[in-house]
Amino acid sequence: MNHKPIEGFSKLSKQHKIDWLINEYLQGNQEYQKILQQYWNDNPDLQKLHEEFSENTITNFYMPYGIAPNFLIDGKLMALPMAVEESSVVAAASKSAKFWLERGGFKTTIINTEKLGHTHFIFKVEAHKLLHFFNFTLKKKLFEATEDITANMRKRGGGILDIKLIDKTSELADYYQLKASFNTVDSMGANFINSCLEQFGKTLKDEVAQSDAFSEDEKNSIQIVMNILSNFTPDCIVRAEVSCKIDDLKDDSGISNEEFAWKFKQAVTIAEIEPYRATTHNKGVMNGIDAVVIATGNDFRATEACAHAYASKDGKYKSLTHCTTDNGIFRFWIDLPISVGVVGGLTNLHPLVKFSLALLGKPSAQELMSILAVSGLAQNFAALRSLVTTGIQKGHMKMHLFNILNQFGATEEEKQYFVNYFKDKTVSHHEVISELNKLRNK
Known part of the structure; x- marks a missing residue:
């Protein structure tokens, strides 16, 4: 079927958007309209609020919102909110939390909170001349030009920390950067950082134009390519x-403590040297982190991008977690680069985000960083514990059991039958369907 493009889709009402989609792509099947309407909120004000979070919204996409209790973090007992659809993530985090609750809990340290952004520009000028201009004229002007933008942030203890000129001409002809570091306190700070950087770009161009340090040809050569924060924050750790x-x-798997510790450390070391394993290993770490990131209204795409870039910082993709077993002590840790906020964005708008932050005791951005790192470490501990003992499928497939049963409309009685049936068996899709057919044919 050849579909027709549409002009002005964003200007249509929600109902007109739906009508067009169903007629153009779904052969006019009204059953799909019912599906969309099923997920509208009964409260029209709340529905309108959700629709204004993003563009061209026609319904809501729900994910399970679960709770992982018993997290002892820096001496404080917490229950973590987790928005995630993958079977076993919440259960695994909860199991880790309980395991370490009896062994002193999780300890965290904020190593740094520095965030970065860049003005990228092309300038046909000798590097030493530009550096002299930056050090003796431009840097001061950049701080002055952004005083109005940074005033409120500075009152809260944040602002621009430093600005550096970076020479990248060896990699791209005439390419330079203004690299700025920021402290955005309790906000993620994207809008603040980008506003500062855009002012940098304007000030840079204006100051070059007014300077006697450059020829007319040099002045005419400057081009501001873009001003944008970086989601790679290796100094926000x-x-x-x-x-x-x-x-x-x-x-409790039946192997000795010494064998468990040895196998666990080997599993982490393999992820530190083998990128194929490290990718899946770190995906498991992010299962725990992203679930809490989403529940607290933060940007999980940014946290993913930053974490994976950090895992590659030494030129080879490696594990985010590490383990030692020296002098009879088992130690397991993660150094996580992450930039999150507890003010701005959805934090004061989305009802469940507000609930999540209240549940966590209204944490500061630094406290939320700690909670997220703990969630990732707990998830990774649970995964590795399963891998080196019973195998990953036993626990995972038991959680997946209800997904299989729901696909075939199982009743509550049938679900209970299968919970008992698989108490001492490994769940498989084939076995579930085969046994379900037998049960229903009786």
Whole structure:
């Protein structure tokens, strides 16, 4: 079927958008309209609020919102909100939390909170001449030009930390950067940083035009390419860790504490040297982090991009977590680069985001960094614990059991039957369907 493009789609009402989609792409099937309407909120004001979060909204897309209790973080007992659709993520985090609750809990350290942004520009000028101009004229002017923008942030203890000129001409002809570092306190700070950077670009061009340091040809050559924050924040780092005596690990899988510690450390080391394993390893870390990021209204795409870039910072993709078993002590930790906020964005708008932050005790941005690092470390501990003992599928497929049963409209009685049936068996899709057919044919 050849579909026709549409002009002015964004200007249509919600109902007209839906009508066009159903007629153009779904052969006029009104059943799909019912599906969309099923997920509208009964409260029209709340529905309107959701629709204004994004463009061209026609319905809501729901995800399970779960709670992982028993997290002891820096001496404080917490329940973590997790918005995630993947089976076993919340259960695994909860299991890790309970395991470490009895062994002193999770400890965190904020290593740094510096965020970055750049003005990227092309300038046909000798580097030493530009550097002299930057050091003795431009840098001061950049701070002065952004005083109005940074005033409120400076009152809260943040602002622009430093500005540097970066020479990248060896990689691209005539390419330079103004690299700025920021402290955005409790906000993620994207709008603040980008506003500062856009002013940098204007001030840079104006100051070059007025300077006697450059020829007319040089002045005419400057081009501001873009002004944009970086989602790679290698100096906005939190560490989360757990430790205990190897004798206190007491894993219930039937292997000795020493064998468990040895296998666990080998699994982490393999992820540190083997990118194929590291990718899946870090995906598991991000299962825990993203679920809390989404529940608190933050940008999970930014946290993903930053974490994976950091995992590659040494030129090879590696594990985000690390483990030692020295002198009879098991130690497991993560150094996580992450930029999040607890003010701005959806934090004062989305009802469940407000609930999540209240549940966490209305944390500061630094406290939320710690919580996220702990969530990722706990998730990774649970995954590795399963991998080196019973295998990943036993627990994962038990959580997946209800997804399979729901596909076939299982009743509550049938679900309970299968919970008992698979108590001592590994769940498989084939086995579920085969046994369900037998049960229904009786």
